[in-house]
Amino acid sequence: MIRTDILVAESLQAWRTLLRKPGYVVLAVFTLALGIATTSLVFSLLDQALLRRLPFAGEDRLATLGVMVDERQNFGAPGLYAAAHEIKSFSNLGMVMMFTANSNVSSGEAVEVLSSLQADRGFLDTLGLPLAVGRNFNAEEDRPGGPGAAILSYAFWQRRFGGDPGVVDRTLRIEGQDVRIVGVLPQAFAWPDRFDILLSLQPDLANRNLSTNQYIIGRMRPGVELGAANAETESRLRTEVATHTSMSQEGKQFWNQSRIAALPLRDSVFAARSGNTLWMFFGAALCVLLVSAINLSSLMLLRTLARSHDSAVRSALGAPMQRLALPSLAEGALIGLLGVVGGVLLTWIGLRLLGGLVPAEWLRGSDVQLSLGAVAFALFVGIGVALAAALLGALRGQRMDLVRELVGGGRAGLSRGSGRLGRVLVVAQIGVAVVLLVGAALFARSLQQLATVPMGFRSENVTAFTLSPEKTLYPDRASTMQQAERIAEAMHALPGVAAVGASTNLPTNSQLNVTVSFGDGRQENVQYRPVTPEFLQVFDIPMQAGRGIDVNDRAGAEAICVVSVAFAKEYLQNDAIGKIVTLPDDGSSKPFPMRVVGIVGDVRQFGPAEPAPAIVYVPLAQMPEPLWGILRGFYPLSYAVKFKPGAETGMEQKLRDAVRSVSPQQPIGDLMPMRAVVAETTSQQKLNLLLVGLFAGLALVLAAVGLYSTMSVSVAARQHEFGVRAALGAEPSRLLKLVLRESGLQVAIGLGGGLLVALALSSVLQRFLFGIGAADPVAILFVLLVLATTGLIASLLPALRASRVPPMQALRME
Numbered sequence: 001m002i003r004t005d006i007l008v009a010e011s012l013q014a015w016r017t018l019l020r021k022p023g024y025v026v027l028a029v030f031t032l033a034l035g036i037a038t039t040s041l042v043f044s045l046l047d048q049a050l051l052r053r054l055p056f057a058g059e060d061r062l063a064t065l066g067v068m069v070d071e072r073q074n075f076g077a078p079g080l081y082a083a084a085h086e087i088k089s090f091s092n093l094g095m096v097m098m099f100t101a102n103s104n105v106s107s108g109e110a111v112e113v114l115s116s117l118q119a120d121r122g123f124l125d126t127l128g129l130p131l132a133v134g135r136n137f138n139a140e141e142d143r144p145g146g147p148g149a150a151i152l153s154y155a156f157w158q159r160r161f162g163g164d165p166g167v168v169d170r171t172l173r174i175e176g177q178d179v180r181i182v183g184v185l186p187q188a189f190a191w192p193d194r195f196d197i198l199l200s201l202q203p204d205l206a207n208r209n210l211s212t213n214q215y216i217i218g219r220m221r222p223g224v225e226l227g228a229a230n231a232e233t234e235s236r237l238r239t240e241v242a243t244h245t246s247m248s249q250e251g252k253q254f255w256n257q258s259r260i261a262a263l264p265l266r267d268s269v270f271a272a273r274s275g276n277t278l279w280m281f282f283g284a285a286l287c288v289l290l291v292s293a294i295n296l297s298s299l300m301l302l303r304t305l306a307r308s309h310d311s312a313v314r315s316a317l318g319a320p321m322q323r324l325a326l327p328s329l330a331e332g333a334l335i336g337l338l339g340v341v342g343g344v345l346l347t348w349i350g351l352r353l354l355g356g357l358v359p360a361e362w363l364r365g366s367d368v369q370l371s372l373g374a375v376a377f378a379l380f381v382g383i384g385v386a387l388a389a390a391l392l393g394a395l396r397g398q399r400m401d402l403v404r405e406l407v408g409g410g411r412a413g414l415s416r417g418s419g420r421l422g423r424v425l426v427v428a429q430i431g432v433a434v435v436l437l438v439g440a441a442l443f444a445r446s447l448q449q450l451a452t453v454p455m456g457f458r459s460e461n462v463t464a465f466t467l468s469p470e471k472t473l474y475p476d477r478a479s480t481m482q483q484a485e486r487i488a489e490a491m492h493a494l495p496g497v498a499a500v501g502a503s504t505n506l507p508t509n510s511q512l513n514v515t516v517s518f519g520d521g522r523q524e525n526v527q528y529r530p531v532t533p534e535f536l537q538v539f540d541i542p543m544q545a546g547r548g549i550d551v552n553d554r555a556g557a558e559a560i561c562v563v564s565v566a567f568a569k570e571y572l573q574n575d576a577i578g579k580i581v582t583l584p585d586d587g588s589s590k591p592f593p594m595r596v597v598g599i600v601g602d603v604r605q606f607g608p609a610e611p612a613p614a615i616v617y618v619p620l621a622q623m624p625e626p627l628w629g630i631l632r633g634f635y636p637l638s639y640a641v642k643f644k645p646g647a648e649t650g651m652e653q654k655l656r657d658a659v660r661s662v663s664p665q666q667p668i669g670d671l672m673p674m675r676a677v678v679a680e681t682t683s684q685q686k687l688n689l690l691l692v693g694l695f696a697g698l699a700l701v702l703a704a705v706g707l708y709s710t711m712s713v714s715v716a717a718r719q720h721e722f723g724v725r726a727a728l729g730a731e732p733s734r735l736l737k738l739v740l741r742e743s744g745l746q747v748a749i750g751l752g753g754g755l756l757v758a759l760a761l762s763s764v765l766q767r768f769l770f771g772i773g774a775a776d777p778v779a780i781l782f783v784l785l786v787l788a789t790t791g792l793i794a795s796l797l798p799a800l801r802a803s804r805v806p807p808m809q810a811l812r813m814e
Contacts, residue, residue, distance in 0.1 A: 014330035028299045029338045031705070034698055035292025036343025036382045038285040041350045042691075044374035046278050049362040050271050052373065055188040057128035058219070062265035063090075063226065065216040065233050067258045072272040074263050076216030078207040083240035085205075089229035089262075090218035094122030095203055098213055100195045102468045102636045102669055106173040113468070113669035114156070114196040116174075120203050124151075126219050133157075134168040134183025137200045141182070144204040148179040154187040156196040174199070176472025190364035192270055208244065210251065213634070217265060226262065233262040251515075270364065277688070278362070280764065284439065284695045287432045289381065291702040294429050296335075296389040300328060332390025333383065340382035344375055357687050429703040430750025430791070431757065434783060436696035438758040441779035442769055443689040449771030450682050453608035456601050457507045457539035461498075461643045462674035463655065464506055468636040470666060477628040478555065481621045483663060484532055484637065490658040496647025501535030502620065504635045507603045509680050512635065514627075516616060517584045517591075524571055527605055527615040530623045536562075536600060538642040546577045546598030553619040560619065561594040565602045567614035572596070581616060583624065592624050607681030609770045640674065648673070688768055700790060708794040736799045743795035751787055755780065 018025060053059060065084050066076035075098060076084075084093055096119035103116040121142040124131070132154060141149040150172060152161075161167045171178045174197070185198065220229050237260045244251075348370050355368040467487075474480045488500040505512050514528040533551050536543075544565055553560055561581055568576035576596045583592040594616075602612035641655065652671055659668050759775055766774045 011326070011330035011333075014327040015334050017327075018331045018334060024299070025335070025338070028296060028335050029342055031292055031295050031299065031702065032335060032339030032382060032386060033342030033346055034702065035289040035296075035385065036339055036378050037346035037350060038288040038695055038698060039282070039381060040343055040347040040374050040378040041354070042278065042281045042285040043377045044347065044351060044369070044371055045358065045362060046282055047371045047373045047377075048364060048366075048369065049278060052371070054266060054270070055129060055186075055190055056265075059266065060264070061220045061222075062127070063218050063220060063229060063262040064265055064268045065090075065093075065218055065237070065262050067212060067255070067260050068263075069212075070272075072263070073268050074261055075212035076214045077210045077212045078203060078214065079210045079244070080237050080240060081203055081207075081214075081216060082205040083236055084216050084218070084233075087218070087229070087232050087236050089220055089224045089232045091221045092122060092126040092219040094124070094126040094217045095120045095201060096123045096215050096217065097201065098215055099634075100193045101634065102466055103174050103197065103199070104176075104468055104470050104665075104667055105197070106665065111665055111667045113466070113667045115194065116197045116199050117191070117193065117195040118199045118201040120201040123201075123217065126217050128219070129186055129189060131183040132186040133165045134181070136183065138182075141200045142202060144202050146200070146202055148174070148177060149182045149200045150174065150179045151183040151185055151198040152181060153185050153196050153198070154189065157184045172197075175468075176470045190270075190366075192360075192364060194360055194363075194366075210241070210244065210255070215269060218262070226264065230262045234260045277684070277768075280688075280768070281691050284436055284692050287436050288695045288698050288702070289385070291429050291432050291699045293385045293389055294426075295702050295705060296386065297392045300332065300389050300392070328390040329387060332386040335390075336383040336386025339386060340379050343382055344370070344378050347374065347378065357683070357690065359684070359687075426703075426746045427750040427753065429699075430747055430787065431754035433696070433699040433703040434751055434754025434787060435758045435761070436692065436699045437783040437786065438755070438779060439765060440689065440693040440696035441782050442765055442772065442774060442776060443685065443692055445772050445776055445779050446769045447682065447685050447689055450608045450685060453604065453771075455508060455608060455678065455681075456603035456612060457541050459539070459674035459678045461645060461648050462538060462640055463643070463648060463651065463671065464638060464640045464674050464677055465655065465668045465671035466636040466638050467659065467666065467668050469632070470663075471632075473663070473665075477621070477623055477625050480628070480632075480637070481555075483666075484620070486662045487639070487659055488532065488534070490662050491641055491655065494651070494654055494658060496644045496651070497641060498644050499534045499538045499642040500639070501532050501538040501642075502637050502639045503529055503531040503535050504620075504631060504637065505529060506638045506640065506674075506677060507539050507541070508605055508607060509677055510635075510638070511605060511613075512631070515584060517582045518571065519580055522571075523584065524614070526567060526571075527613045529615055529617045530620040530628075531617050532620050535640070536617070538640045541603060542601045544599040544601060546596075548598050548600070549617065549619050554621045557622070559592065559594045559622050560597045562598040562600055562617040563596055564600055564612065564615040564617075566612050567616060568596075568599050570614050583627070594618060594622075609682075609685075636669070639668075685768075685770070700786070703787075704790045704794040708798065739799035740792070740795055743791060743799070747788060747791035747795075751784060755784075 054062075056062060064074055064076070065087070066074040066080065068074045076095065078095075081093075081095055084090075097117060100115045100117050102113050105112060105114045121137040121139070124136045131151070134151070137149050137151070140146050152167070157163060157167065167181055168183065170181050172181060173179070179199070218229075220226070241255045241260075351368045351370055358368055469480045469483055474483050484502050488502070491497050491500045512528050513525050515523050515525050516528075517523045531549060533549050533553070536548050546562070549560070549562055563572070563576055563581070568574055572579055576599055579596045580593050581596060582594070600617065603615065604610060604612050605615065606613070641651075643651065655671065656668060659666060761774075772779070
């Protein structure tokens with residue numbers, strides 16, 4: 001056991017000696033900081049999205065109830081809510097909408113579009129998180145038709161009201177109605193979707209609608225396990241579904257084939273949206289950390305070589321191994337601390353730069369942040385890796401020939417075994433770099449393939465925005481159409497405007513499903529698109545047959561529709577013109593038959609990675625009133641304005657003014673160029689490429705530095721051998737080839753091993769790719785060429801140094 005005073009004295013001496021080598025310190029600290037930063041950055045996202053406990057009391061007893069849409073998610077429905085209250089496994093139940101909506105909100109003279117979420121009284125009761133100010137919805141506000149109430153998010157409360165606790169009992173004018181503010185959510189509240197206001201949902205327990213647009217959240221009673229709650233949920237809700245005798249054949253098939261279950265809230269609402277991708281990123285970051293650790297080990301060995309003569313003298317005088325290793329470990333501890341500081345700083349900078357690219361659902365409704373958990377992780381990883389590298393360097397140094405070291409005055413160099421270990425580590429570095437580079441190359445190739453896929457519409461010179469017609473001013477479809485027509489007229493009056501269209505959905509990045517029936521009794525679920533006459537023209541969606549939708553297709557005229565090529569091919573055997581497509585009776589409206597008058601080109605509604613769905617376009621003016629009443633609660637109208645080339649620049653304020661001229665109290669939201677909307681369809685692939693490409697680039701640089709360092713040490717240790725060879729007549733070119741052959745062998749082995757590992761992991765990557773296989777030859781050939789070239793460049797300088805060793809100087813080294 002080393003005495004404390006000796007430990008302190010040795011450490012201080014080692015640190016003083018180390019700081020006299022600022023170049024080495026900077027290189028070692030930067031190498032470690034890169035590894036720490038990559039892992040800490042992804043760990044911070046993991047912590048925020050998946051690892052951190054939810055802020056709800058007894059969060060492990062919270063579950064969602066409903067039909068399984070995949071192995072990790074389930075959705076509820078109004079028609080299941082009453083039956084769910086009879087499940088004895090749960091002490092509390094609540095319902096919340098699956099998605100947020102735009103709401104027109106005015107307070108004083110300020111009018112804006114805010115993001116709102118609807119939930120019932122049981123939602124907050126079930127979560128068990130006390131409000132920061134005020135109260136939950138009361139029984140009167142929770143009943144159907146009761147007075148509206150709003151609970152503010154903490155961020156909106158701070159932003160709009162400056163955190164004033166007196167905000168309770170004030171009113172906001174929401175959708176033309178005065179709504180009382182009854183409370184403020186706590187700052188700790190977490191939800192995947194960011195919103196400004198929580199509105200009372202007012203569920204009707206007599207509602208038998210099975211449309212899955214809600215989460216039903218329950219709190220399990222003490223002593224009840226998830227398995228038991230799951231079994232009771234399946235039994236009771238399955239019985240409830242069976243009582244819906246008027247369900248369509250397609251609906252019966254869906255529910256019969258689907259599993260009904262209770263799932264942990266953390267998994268179904270939070271983790272399901274981000275888990276697989278984040279763990280993939282974390283694996284890539286660990287690869288960079290591994291390369292960084294190997295490089296740091298090589299650098300630590302260089303420091304061991306610098307102290308080799310001193311260590312040999314100490315060993316000859318009887319110093320124990322732990323005393324000999326102490327300087328290396330002390331240096332490792334200091335480098336580890338400095339690496340942690342640098343790594344945390346780089347992590348913070350990286351999170352700031354990455355913030356806008358991170359999907360909002362990963363962040364639980366808050367901003368990207370460097371968590372204390374990530375800092376603790378960085379400290380643990382940094383110190384651990386630095387000490388491990390220092391210890392490995394010290395152990396490798398122990399294998400030097402100490403007798404030769406004493407005689408040669410510090411020029412003995414590495415033993416054969418230590419040299420072999422160095423070469424093994426270089427091979428490992430190259431192998432890890434191959435894995436990351438193959439992943440980055442595959443993502444790049446996938447993104448390249450996506451860019452070549454035609455979307456079926458044109459987004460150039462188009463600006464889009466959303467508008468939610470205020471319900472008190474525009475209560476029905478007819479008044480909404482009048483507003484849409486007046487807005488289109490106002491925009492046509494602007495210079496450079498070519499066409500104006502409106503719909504419940506843009507051609508991409510959104511969807512609206514309905515069931516339609518055919519003359520033979522079939523019922524199918526398709527994409528439903530109510531549009532104004534110029535909508536198809538705005539996006540240049542081409543007509544394939546028949547005619548489009550025009551101004552004569554109004555309420556009271558014959559109900560018509562236009563279908564996509566995929567619709568005509570899949571459901572009407574390419575013979576669509578003149579056929580009847582019907583919106584069936586869904587309990588809220590009568591059957592609504594429509595005659596097909598045209599066929600238009602397919603649109604990739606879900607982005608370039610997904611096939612074009614079957615779409616039916618209908619005149620917004622002919623949309624059934626009950627259906628419009630339902631949809632307006634879920635979707636705002638999406639407007640799209642097509643400009644003549646060059647006229648789009650600087651038109652944002654003019655578009656807002658045009659809407660204000662028609663509806664002074666009508667704010668608009670999400671105003672952006674349509675090309676930005678289209679770009680969102682490949683945002684996940686771009687994020688994959690950005691992060692994995694960044695990690696691969698870091699691994700490539702670190703591997704090249706590691707190869708250079710190892711070859712430099714090897715050449716330095718073999719100077720005598722090269723001098724002897726030169727003295728015996730070996731040409732410089734022969735010595736050059738000798739070193740390049742040795743480094744080339746290491747690179748080749750690393751390439752082969754890394755490629756095998758990358759192919760073994762192909763099943764993990766395949767689900768993230770489009771249009772290529774995980775063994776894409778172009779990507780693999782690119783990686784092999786890049787790494788082979790990098791290896792050659794990194795080896796060239798040490799090889800040139802070996803070829804120029806003066807024979808007499810090398811011989812005198814003995």
